[in-house]
Amino acid sequence: MPEVGIIMGSQSDWPTLEKAAVQLTELEVDHETRIVSAHRTPDRLWSYGTEAASRGIKVIIAGAGGAAHLPGMIASKTTLPVIGVPIQTRALQGIDSLYSIVQMPRGYPVGTMAIGGAENAALYAAQILALGDPALAQRLMDWRSALTASIPESPE
Numbered sequence: 001m002p003e004v005g006i007i008m009g010s011q012s013d014w015p016t017l018e019k020a021a022v023q024l025t026e027l028e029v030d031h032e033t034r035i036v037s038a039h040r041t042p043d044r045l046w047s048y049g050t051e052a053a054s055r056g057i058k059v060i061i062a063g064a065g066g067a068a069h070l071p072g073m074i075a076s077k078t079t080l081p082v083i084g085v086p087i088q089t090r091a092l093q094g095i096d097s098l099y100s101i102v103q104m105p106r107g108y109p110v111g112t113m114a115i116g117g118a119e120n121a122a123l124y125a126a127q128i129l130a131l132g133d134p135a136l137a138q139r140l141m142d143w144r145s146a147l148t149a150s151i152p153e154s155p156e
């Protein structure tokens with residue numbers, strides 16, 4: 001049963017959010033992927049937000065670009081933690097997405113990653129789940145150790 005829901009505003013966001021899916025797969029975290037748009041599919045957004053917790057989802061990763069209302073709107077329909085991923089945009093390089101996601105009103109937080117930060121979103125979701133899953137916590141430690149070991153001491 002998927003524990004992480006990866007949702008995005010458009011099919012065009014998939015190359016970015018796919019990195020979150022790959023990272024979660026590497027950590028053996030079951031997840032699902034859905035296109036959900038606050039603007040284009042508001043009914044889908046409503047039902048996803050309303051039903052996610054009862055379906056067993058524990059963390060939602062939401063990526064959107066431009067007028068990126070999806071992460072904030074999904075946060076308004078659930079008390080599950082929502083991790084926002086601002087998508088890089090052509091006109092404003094993703095600054096528009098970042099500002100749209102990060103400036104939430106009191107009561108409806110969205111944990112906002114860097115522009116394009118889908119891998120960190122997956123790691124953060126895994127860290128939340130690892131609070132109640134010692135085996136996942138160990139896999140995260142192992143992943144970090146491998147990353148550290150891969151960093152050379154000298155650039156030459």
Ligand SMILES: Nc1c(C(=O)O)ncn1[C@@H]1O[C@H](COP(=O)(O)O)[C@@H](O)[C@H]1O
Binds near residue numbers: 008010065068069087
């Ligand atoms: N920001 C949102 C929302 C939303 O927030 O609900 N729905 C779609 N979009 C964004 O529109 C951009 C362009 O979408 P298209 O490439 O489909 O035209 C995408 O980055 C998507 O996240």
